Amino acid sequence: MRTLIALGGNAMTAPDGRARPEDQIAAVGQAMEAVADLVAGGVEVVLTHGNGPQVGNLLVKNELAAHVVPPVPLDWCGAQTQGTLGFVIVSALEAALAARGVAKPVAAVVTRTLVDPGDPGFARPTKPVGRFLPADQAAAMVAHGQVWEDRGERGWRRVVASPEPLEVLDTPAVTALADAGFVVVACGGGGIPMVRETPSSAVRGVEAVVDKDLSAVLLARAVGAEQLVIATDVDHMFLHFGRADARALRRLGVAELRGHLAAGEFGGGSMAPKAEAACRFVERGGRRAVITALGRIREAVLGEAGTVVERYSEKENDRA
Numbered sequence: 073m074r075t076l077i078a079l080g081g082n083a084m085t086a087p088d089g090r091a092r093p094e095d096q097i098a099a100v101g102q103a104m105e106a107v108a109d110l111v112a113g114g115v116e117v118v119l120t121h122g123n124g125p126q127v128g129n130l131l132v133k134n135e136l137a138a139h140v141v142p143p144v145p146l147d148w149c150g151a152q153t154q155g156t157l158g159f160v161i162v163s164a165l166e167a168a169l170a171a172r173g174v175a176k177p178v179a180a181v182v183t184r185t186l187v188d189p190g191d192p193g194f195a196r197p198t199k200p201v202g203r204f205l206p207a208d209q210a211a212a213m214v215a216h217g218q219v220w221e222d223r224g225e226r227g228w229r230r231v232v233a234s235p236e237p238l239e240v241l242d243t244p245a246v247t248a249l250a251d252a253g254f255v256v257v258a259c260g261g262g263g264i265p266m267v268r269e270t271p272s273s274a275v276r277g278v279e280a281v282v283d284k285d286l287s288a289v290l291l292a293r294a295v296g297a298e299q300l301v302i303a304t305d306v307d308h309m310f311l312h313f314g315r316a317d318a319r320a321l322r323r324l325g326v327a328e329l330r331g332h333l334a335a336g337e338f339g340g341g342s343m344a345p346k347a348e349a350a351c352r353f354v355e356r357g358g359r360r361a362v363i364t365a366l367g368r369i370r371e372a373v374l375g376e377a378g379t380v381v382e383r384y385s386e387k388e389n390d391r392a
Contacts, residue, residue: 073115073116073297073298073299073359074115074116074117074118074250074295074296074297074298074299075110075115075116075117075118075297075298075300075301075373076117076119076120076288076291076292076295076297076299076300077107077117077118077119077303077373078119078121078122078284078285078288078300078301078302078303078349079100079103079119079120079121079122079161079303079366080121080122080284080303080304080305080342080366081122081123081124081125081126081261081284082122082124082125082304082305082342084096084099084121084122084157084366085125086098086099089125091125091126091128096157096160097160097164099366100157100160100161101164101167101168102366102367103164103303103366103367103369104161104164104165104167104168105168106367106369106370107119107165107168107255107369107370108165108168108171108172108174109172109370110369110370110373111165111169111176111255112169112172112174115373116250118246118250118255118258118291118292118295118297119161119255119257119258120258120259120260120284120288120291121157121161121257121260121261121284122260122261122262122284123150123153123154123157123260123261123284124201124261126153126156126157127146127149127153127201127202127261127281128201128202128203130144130149130152130153131149131201131202131203131230132203134149134213135202135203135205135209135212135213138212138216139212143213143216143218145277145279146201146232146265146279146280146281147264147265147266147277147278147279147280148277150260150261150262150263150265150281151182153260153261154180154260154261155180155182157260158180158181158182159180161257162178162179162180162257165178166178176253176254177253177254177255178254178255178257179249179254179255179256179257180256180258181242181245181246181249181256181257181258182242182264183240183241183246183258183259183260183263183264183291184240184241184263184264184265184275185237185238185240185241185259185262185263185264185265185282185287185290186237186239186240186241186266186267186268186275187235187237187265187266187267187278187280188235188236188238189267189268189269189278191233191235191236193233193235193236193280194233194235194278194280197219197231197232197233198234199231199232199233199234199281200221200229200230200231201229201230201231201232201281202229202230204227204228204229205220205227205228205229206227206228207222207227207228209228210227210230213230218230232279232280233278233279233280233281234281234282234283235265235280235282236286237262237263237282237283237286237287237290238290239290240258240263240287240291240294241263241266241275243291243294243295246258246291246294246295247295250295258291259284259287260284261281261282261284262281262282262283262284262286262287263282263287264277265277265281265282266278283345283349285302285345285346285348285349286345286348286349286352288300288302288353289349289352289353289356292353292358293353293356293357293358297358298358298359299360299361299362299373300349300350300353300358300360300361300362301361301362301363301369301372301373301378302346302349302350302361302362302364303364303366303369303372304342304343304346304363304364304365304366305365305366306364306365307320307364307365307377307378308320308321308322308363308364308378308379309321309338309343309346309347309363309379311332311337312337313337313338321379322379322380323379323380324379324380324381325381325382325383325384325385326351326354326355326381326382326383326384327384327385328385329347329350329351329381330351332347333347333348333351346363347363349361350362350363350379350381351381354381354382354383355383360375360380360381360382362377362378362379362380362381363378363379364377364379365378
């Protein structure tokens with residue numbers, strides 16, 4: 073089946089969180105070994121990826137150089153990291169496929185995602201990005217038009233809009249390449265956020281961050297993927313995470329997962345958007361969604377690892 077695999081940006085760093093080039097190359101190389109095994113086995117794969125740590129690095133460069141050159145906008149940061157991670161992923165996957173004797177072309181597409189200029193997120197930016205700074209350094213960035221918040225003892229931190237993704241604008245190119253037999257890397261970091269002021273106006277980039285997992289749902293359905301695999305840094309989703317009574321979720325239906333979301337089981341952290349994305353994908357016709365660790369994506373695609381989300385739970389299937 074055609075499967076969209078979403079690689080987490082944090083999962084493509086060293087175990088201690090370092091994001092040096094060599095750390096990212098090593099993590100991507102490990103992931104592409106598993107992807108190459110899947111491709112060699114006949115699975116049609118489309119890849120997307122996060123870019124949080126990578127954009128964070130660029131933002132630090134912006135801050136350090138703000139007195140010399142103007143900071144580049146956030147949509148430019150997204151485009152730059154798409155290009156960099158795209159080439160790292162393509163190179164690693166080509167090498168892994170060649171080692172298996174598989175002649176399969178690979179391509180990366182710099183991808184844009186349409187958002188609503190009237191999205192409430194633009195009026196109330198809440199998504200923290202980058203590092204904490206003392207007030208005087210944050211003031212220099214505010215002078216460049218950025219929004220920063222005082223976070224108490226830790227200092228000031230930049231906040232940006234995280235609008236709902238509406239459409240992956242470059243889907244036709246991605247689909248054409250996938251249908252032609254390419255393994256395609258697309259929609260990195262959720263896609264470069266774009267707005268269209270009127271139905272007839274051209275699109276333009278905006279200062280925002282689009283959730284990678286929610287954009288992955290749009291891309292997966294647009295390219296006809298039957299399965300969505302979200303790779304993160306844990307083997308499963310957990311109930312009561314961090315407590316003595318923590319319990320791994322292994323296989324469940326959408327209704328059950330929706331109930332856990334409504335109960336606030338996953339808080340406001342990175343797991344809640346992944347759970348929401350899994351629900352949306354299955355609700356919109358996908359066969360199943362799986363959330364698991366980066367090192368287990370091969371087993372996840374085969375339905376043998378991770379938290380598997382399907383339309384109905386096993387009990388509901390038994391009753392049916």
